[in-house]
Amino acid sequence: MSSNDIVLALVIITGLSFDFTNGFHDTANAMATSIATRALSPRIAVGLSAALNLVGAFLSLSVAATIASGLVETGLVTLTVVFAGLAGAIIWNLITWFFGIPSSSSHALIGGVIGSMLAAAGSHAVKWQGLVSKVIIPAVLSPFIAALVAATGTYLVYRIARSMRERARGDAFRIGQIGSASLVSLAHGTNDAQKTMGIITLALIANGTLAAGASTPVWVIVICALTIAGGTYAGGWRVIRTLGKGLVEIESPQGFAAESSSAAVILLSTHFGYSLSTTQVATGSILGCGLGKKGADVRWNVAGRMATAWILTLPSAGVMGAISYYIADGIGGTAGIVVVLLLLIAFSTVIYLRSRATKVDPENVNSEWTGTVAPPEAATEAA
Amino acid sequence: MNSWIDLRAVWEIVVVGLLCGAGLPALFAIGMRALGSHKKGQLVAAGSDDLVGGNPAGIAFAVLCFAIILAAVGFAIYIIVISGHPK
Numbered sequence: 129m130s131s132n133d134i135v136l137a138l139v140i141i142t143g144l145s146f147d148f149t150n151g152f153h154d155t156a157n158a159m160a161t162s163i164a165t166r167a168l169s170p171r172i173a174v175g176l177s178a179a180l181n182l183v184g185a186f187l188s189l190s191v192a193a194t195i196a197s198g199l200v201e202t203g204l205v206t207l208t209v210v211f212a213g214l215a216g217a218i219i220w221n222l223i224t225w226f227f228g229i230p231s232s233s234s235h236a237l238i239g240g241v242i243g244s245m246l247a248a249a250g251s252h253a254v255k256w257q258g259l260v261s262k263v264i265i266p267a268v269l270s271p272f273i274a275a276l277v278a279a280t281g282t283y284l285v286y287r288i289a290r291s292m293r294e295r296a297r298g299d300a301f302r303i304g305q306i307g308s309a310s311l312v313s314l315a316h317g318t319n320d321a322q323k324t325m326g327i328i329t330l331a332l333i334a335n336g337t338l339a340a341g342a343s344t345p346v347w348v349i350v351i352c353a354l355t356i357a358g359g360t361y362a363g364g365w366r367v368i369r370t371l372g373k374g375l376v377e378i379e380s381p382q383g384f385a386a387e388s389s390s391a392a393v394i395l396l397s398t399h400f401g402y403s404l405s406t407t408q409v410a411t412g413s414i415l416g417c418g419l420g421k422k423g424a425d426v427r428w429n430v431a432g433r434m435a436t437a438w439i440l441t442l443p444s445a446g447v448m449g450a451i452s453y454y455i456a457d458g459i460g461g462t463a464g465i466v467v468v469l470l471l472l473i474a475f476s477t478v479i480y481l482r483s484r485a486t487k488v489d490p491e492n493v494n495s496e497w498t499g500t501v502a503p504p505e506a507a508t509e510a511a
Numbered sequence: 512m513n514s515w516i517d518l519r520a521v522w523e524i525v526v527v528g529l530l531c532g533a534g535l536p537a538l539f540a541i542g543m544r545a546l547g548s549h550k551k552g553q554l555v556a557a558g559s560d561d562l563v564g565g566n567p568a569g570i571a572f573a574v575l576c577f578a579i580i581l582a583a584v585g586f587a588i589y590i591i592v593i594s595g596h597p598k
Contacts, residue, residue, distance in 0.1 A: 188591050261515045273525055281533035288540035292547060296562055300543040304536070311584065318591060385536050392532030393524060395587055399594065402520035 131462045132335060135207050138465055139331045142214045142472075144355045147324035149221040150233040151181065151359020154320060156367040157230070157390065157410035158312035161383030161417075163493060164372030167302035168309070170363070170490035176306075177313040178361035184317020185353030188398070189325075189344065198258045199238060202330070202340075204249045208456050209241070210331045211465055212248075215472050216240030216449025220441060222479045228366035228374070228488070228501035229437040232405035234323055236445040238263055241327075243446030244453040262403065267438065270393070270404040274412030275419065278389035282420025285381045301380035308387035313360075315394040316406050321356045325349055365488040366501050371411065373497040374430045376418030386410075386417040408438065427497075531587075535580050542576030545569040 158180075159173040168176065217233070217240035224231040238259075245253045289297050325344045332338040338345070372378065378386070390406075390413040397404040411434060418426040455471070456464035486502030495503035547562055548569035563570065 187588070188594070257514065261517070265516050269521060273521070273528060276525070277528045277532040280529055281536045284533060284537035285540045288537060289544055292544055296547055297543075299562055300547070301540075304539050304543075307584075308536075314588070381540075384539070385533070388536040389528070389532040392535075393528045395591060396524045396527055396531070397520075399590060400520045400523055402517055402524065404524075 132207075135211075135462055135465055136331065136335045136337065138469060139207050139211045139214070140328055142211055142218070142469065143324050143328045143331065144351065146214050146218050146221070146233075146237065146327075147321070147352055147355040148359035148362070149218055149225070150237075150320055150324065151178075151356040152362045152364035153221050153225055153230070153233050153359075153367060154316055154407060155360050155363050156371040157406050158309050158316055158387070160368045160372035160410075161378050161386055161414065162302075162305045162309045163368055164378045165298075165302060165305065165380040165383045166494070167305040167380060167383065170365075170368075170493055173309075174361050174363040176310060177316075178357040180310055180313035181317035181321065181360045182353050182357035184314040184319075185321035185356060186349065187314070188318040189322065189349070198262060199255055200241065200245045201249075201253045201255070202333075204245070204253045205330060205334050206248065207331055207334050208453065208465065209244045209248045210327060210334060212244035212453035212456055212468065213237070213241030213449045214327065215452040215468055216243055216445045216447070218472060219448045219452075219475060220445040222476060223444075224437055224441070225364055225366060226479050226483055227437075228370040229434055230367050230371055230407050230411050231434075231437045231441045232267070232407040233320065234403075234405050234407075235263070235267065235438070235441040237323060237327065239442040239445030240449035240452075242442075243449030246446070247450040247453040248457070263442070266397075266402060266404050267408060270397075270408045271412030271415065273404075274389055274393050274409040275416030277393060278386045278413040278416030279420035280416075281385035281389055282382050282417045285385050286421055289381060298380050301384040304384040305380055305387060308384055308391055311391035312387050312394065312406075312410070315391055315398070317353070317356065319394065319398060319403075319406055321352050324356070325352045328352065363490070365490065365493050366483070369488050369493050369497075369503075370430065370434075370501060371414055373494065374427060374501075375411070375414055375434075376424060376426050377497075378414070378417065379421075382417035382421055382424070385420065386413040389413040389416065531583065535583060538576050539580055542573040542580075545576065546573035 158177050162168045163170050163173050217236040220236045328348050329344045390410045393409045418424045452468050456468045459467050488502050492503050547564045548566045549564040
């Protein structure tokens with residue numbers, strides 16, 4: 129095994145680690161509302177979502193490999209650039225997960241890769257117009273589109289169902305929620321699993337293992353699909369809690385309308401080739417289902433924190449990616465990559481251990497929202 | 512289409528999104544309401560929370576609504592699969 133192969137293997141492992149964070153960071157997009165309204169028990173929800181993500185990953189291959197082309201000069205991409213970009217994305221995903229903020233994993237990945245590319249080759253290696261037209265403008269638009277669709281759906285559903293008895297109505301829309309949340313999970317698999325497949329394919333091309341323009345090998349598809357499903361099953365309980373309990377108090381008709389809106393908008397954006405972030409669409413939909421119901425409260429301070437995190441995601445992941453590149457490149461060779469990987473593992477361990485102190489799990493995920501990601505101990509016992 | 516913003520795609524996503532993302536849930540609500548409807552004059556026990564009422568026409572109409580929704584979802588998945596595996 130040459131040192132290049134070792135580096136390639138480390139890059140693939142890092143890519144799969146990112147895929148795993150992508151999975152648990154985004155479980156909330158599909159399942160937060162179903163868990164909040166108890167349409168599904170927390171463990172069944174993550175299991176269902178994981179299975180559908182797995183299926184979804186095999187359904188479509190249209191998004192794979194598009195993440196880098198159009199944003200950076202692919203000819204200048206090296207294994208170290210890909211590795212440092214992934215490291216930056218993982219760090220930012222872990223930070224936002226710790227604070228329970230549903231930020232876009234795609235933006236973290238794009239930010240990380242652009243940051244390490246800038247550090248490696250300078251600003252001419254980045255296609256700035258592509259970044260603005262394919263990433264930044266869609267990011268600004270997607271929450272508004274999703275909120276509009278979800279608010280309209282919520283308004284219509286409540287108007288139509290107002291003559292139904294409350295309990296029958298709750299039951300009826302909990303059934304609907306299971307269907308629409310399943311569709312969001314499937315759509316998530318078709319979208320997000322592709323991104324890591326694209327990055328690993330890029331690494332294989334950069335290493336010369338694959339010819340430029342080659343399609344994604346089957347083994348890459350299979351391990352990426354399994355990894356994102358595993359991440360989904362792990363369940364990002366902190367983010368689920370913020371989206372399901374923190375942003376809006378959700379009833380089942382609202383959850384149903386929100387997930388239907390997310391499913392429709394995500395699938396349409398895939399179909400029309402206008403890639404929108406699943407996270408931003410899902411958050412916009414949940415916000416919209418609060419706006420569409422009279423008397424529902426949207427916690428704007430929570431929404432504001434999310435919006436701030438979204439604005440910070442690209443530059444922050446970029447800075448982390450650039451720092452990772454400087455360290456890896458400064459030390460040089462395989463040793464540089466191993467050092468950054470060890471730092472990454474150390475950082476992940478610290479974040480994980482700190483998260484244990486303010487734990488959110490299937491037992492307390494639905495506790496009353498008191499303004500913090502982790503419910504206070506007393507509330508946990510009461511719930 | 513200008514080079515910064517793909518207005519056509521945005522427009523299509525908004526219109527079709529409203530149709531599918533808000534229209535289909537509305538249809539589901541219509542179906543559920545029809546499913547729970549009762550025949551005129553039918554005596555309903557106080558506090559009955561049954562999902563299914565006793566009205567055959569209502570049930571038939573509900574089944575039609577749900578069939579349209581399932582067909583739309585099936586069609587959407589079909590489109591994603593065939594456009595996702597270009598040959």
